[in-house]
Amino acid sequence: MSITTTAPNFIKNIIIDDLKSGKHKSIITRFPPEPNGYLHIGHAKSICLNFGLAEEFDGKVNMRFDDTNPLKEDVEYVESIKNDVQWLGFKWDDLFFASDYFDEMYRRAKILIKKGLAFVDDSTQEEIRAQRGTLTEPGTNSPYRDRTVEENLDLFERMKDGEFPDGSKVLRAKIDMSSPNIHFRDPVIYRISHNEHHNTGNKWCIYPMYSFAHPLEDAIEGITHSICTLEFEDQRPLYDWFVENTEMENTPRQYEFARLNMTNTVMSKRKLKLLVDENIVDGWDDPRMPTISGLRRRGFTPESIRTFCQEIGVSKAASVVDSQMLDFFLREDLLPKTQTLMGVLNPLKLVITNYPEGKSEKLTIENNPKNESMGSREVTFSRELYIEREDFMEVPVKKYFRLFPGNEVRLKGAYFVKCNEVIKDEDGNVIEIHCTYDPETKSGSGFTGRKVKSTIHWVDANNALPCEFRLFEPLILDDDEDDSAHFLDKINPNSLIIKEGFVEKEPMKNIKAFDKFQLVRNGFYSVDNKYSTEEKPVLNRIVPLKSSFKIKKQG
Ligand code: ATP
Numbered sequence: 001m002s003i004t005t006t007a008p009n010f011i012k013n014i015i016i017d018d019l020k021s022g023k024h025k026s027i028i029t030r031f032p033p034e035p036n037g038y039l040h041i042g043h044a045k046s047i048c049l050n051f052g053l054a055e056e057f058d059g060k061v062n063m064r065f066d067d068t069n070p071l072k073e074d075v076e077y078v079e080s081i082k083n084d085v086q087w088l089g090f091k092w093d094d095l096f097f098a099s100d101y102f103d104e105m106y107r108r109a110k111i112l113i114k115k116g117l118a119f120v121d122d123s124t125q126e127e128i129r130a131q132r133g134t135l136t137e138p139g140t141n142s143p144y145r146d147r148t149v150e151e152n153l154d155l156f157e158r159m160k161d162g163e164f165p166d167g168s169k170v171l172r173a174k175i176d177m178s179s180p181n182i183h184f185r186d187p188v189i190y191r192i193s194h195n196e197h198h199n200t201g202n203k204w205c206i207y208p209m210y211s212f213a214h215p216l217e218d219a220i221e222g223i224t225h226s227i228c229t230l231e232f233e234d235q236r237p238l239y240d241w242f243v244e245n246t247e248m249e250n251t252p253r254q255y256e257f258a259r260l261n262m263t264n265t266v267m268s269k270r271k272l273k274l275l276v277d278e279n280i281v282d283g284w285d286d287p288r289m290p291t292i293s294g295l296r297r298r299g300f301t302p303e304s305i306r307t308f309c310q311e312i313g314v315s316k317a318a319s320v321v322d323s324q325m326l327d328f329f330l331r332e333d334l335l336p337k338t339q340t341l342m343g344v345l346n347p348l349k350l351v352i353t354n355y356p357e358g359k360s361e362k363l364t365i366e367n368n369p370k371n372e373s374m375g376s377r378e379v380t381f382s383r384e385l386y387i388e389r390e391d392f393m394e395v396p397v398k399k400y401f402r403l404f405p406g407n408e409v410r411l412k413g414a415y416f417v418k419c420n421e422v423i424k425d426e427d428g429n430v431i432e433i434h435c436t437y438d439p440e441t442k443s444g445s446g447f448t449g450r451k452v453k454s455t456i457h458w459v460d461a462n463n464a465l466p467c468e469f470r471l472f473e474p475l476i477l478d479d480d481e482d483d484s485a486h487f488l489d490k491i492n493p494n495s496l497i498i499k500e501g502f503v504e505k506e507p508m509k510n511i512k513a514f515d516k517f518q519l520v521r522n523g524f525y526s527v528d529n530k531y532s533t534e535e536k537p538v539l540n541r542i543v544p545l546k547s548s549f550k551i552k553k554q555g
């Protein structure tokens with residue numbers, strides 16, 4: 001069975017029809033990132049869709065780097081993108097670089113020139129912008145529009161040969177400056193840029209623009225269904241125009257779907273790069289980043305991301321997905337398969353004054369209350385323990401049933417303890433609490449003598465491994481896409497919270513980067529791959545255990 005089967009959606013229906021009618025014998029899709037940054041969760045939606053459809057219909061999917069802009073692209077990004085796609089669980093059929101088609105694109109641009117459908121323009125960028133007109137007013141023709149075919153061929157070749165400086169000339173398609181579709185108003189298709197390219201080096205100093213390059217790339221590869229986001233809907237007629245007029249053998253078709261937007265989540269490589277460049281985060285894989293590598297480092301699993309992408313569906317209606325939905329699928333994935341350990345993030349020493357000094361006993365605790373097949377483990381118990389500071393209040397508030405002087409609670413998997421004394425430092429801070437335990441109340445002993453209202457967890461101080469816990473809050477307090485200018489003002493100064501505490505020692509032996517587990521009453525954790533050491537694990541909280549978020553499962 002396919003792991004990537006997509007839920008029903010309009011693109012899938014189109015494909016079913018195309019295969020049924022014989023328009024296509026088989027399909028080819030592609031995932032075409034520009035290697036100018038790391039992939040984010042929005043890209044995952046596109047990856048799941050393109051790879052998922054190819055797999056489901058027994059077609060092919062190309063991994064294609066849309067690398068037509070030498071200034072922004074880098075091999076570091078190429079490598080990270082390949083790695084992320086594979087980590088998500090996908091395999092491409094062929095891998096291509098758009099830059100490998102530069103010769104072909106150049107040749108096709110000359111076809112346009114020869115047909116009188118393209119011209120070399122000496123107008124400046126500002127002049128071209130001014131010529132374009134507005135949605136309500138037609139544009140005006142460039143004074144260079146009527147150059148002869150010979151002149152255009154000569155100038156274009158000299159552009160290629162490096163005779164002209166950056167910005168001095170462009171090649172424009174010659175279509176219709178009064179077209180109601182602004183994209184038809186003589187779009188620029190080539191520009192001069194004397195910059196080294198990560199793949200082609202210094203071979204080229206002219207580079208094709210996206211709107212020209214993309215349809216040609218699709219056609220060259222024989223893509224049948226070219227799936228992109230809605231912003232490109234208005235460009236579809238131009239896409240078709242380029243395919244037709246450059247006399248491509250294949251006719252790919254473009255289909256648009258709504259991009260993924262998520263609450264409190266920056267979904268633009270440009271902004272994410274800013275966070276990296278300004279050192280606001282610890283690189284592209286900072287666990288707070290919505291990049292695939294950030295999610296991986298935080299502890300998200302490929303399964304949870306794929307399920308998320310499947311459940312959000314594919315449509316033409318723009319919407320904003322609650323980021324808690326991704327958390328939900330992570331919990332669903334990890335709940336049955338991770339070990340549940342006891343750990344305290346904010347430790348308070350608890351001394352059992354009537355428990356013999358030097359004594360230690362082994363208690364049996366289940367590994368996963370939601371999955372019996374995971375068995376149980378032995379946890380040591382002794383006179384000194386750590387509990388969570390939150391589980392004690394010297395002066396309890398109303399309805400507080402955990403530890404306070406005079407109150408009795410159960411220590412998970414162990415005994416009832418009653419708090420008798422509070423030890424403070426000279427500033428009045430509670431540093432230790434003294435309790436007595438009742439040996440009769442051992443868990444599993446069938447004790448029914450009296451009841452307590454609360455069970456708290458603990459770690460044996462003799463067998464506690466010091467750990468650093470990293471808790472995360474959204475990086476951006478409110479990401480209003482229209483308010484780009486103030487983006488950096490919206491950074492949440494408290495998005496990383498570091499705690500020093502303890503986790504049971506035994507199960508933490510031999511842990512390695514990306515290992516995952518639950519901490520009782522707290523959350524899911526993953527071992528950080530950058531800072532964690534054997535002596536001092538650094539544990540990233542993937543998500544807290546509980547959330548108010550509810551999801552309606554599809555039937
Ligand atoms: P960004 O604006 O973040 O740089 P992009 O669209 O420019 O994104 P590309 O590298 O060009 O990034 O994208 C590769 C593919 O991923 C494209 O087909 C694009 O449509 C798709 N994609 C990018 N962002 C999203 C998103 N938020 N939701 C769904 N698909 C997306």
Ligand code: MG
Pocket residue numbers: 034
């Ligand atoms: Mg882009």
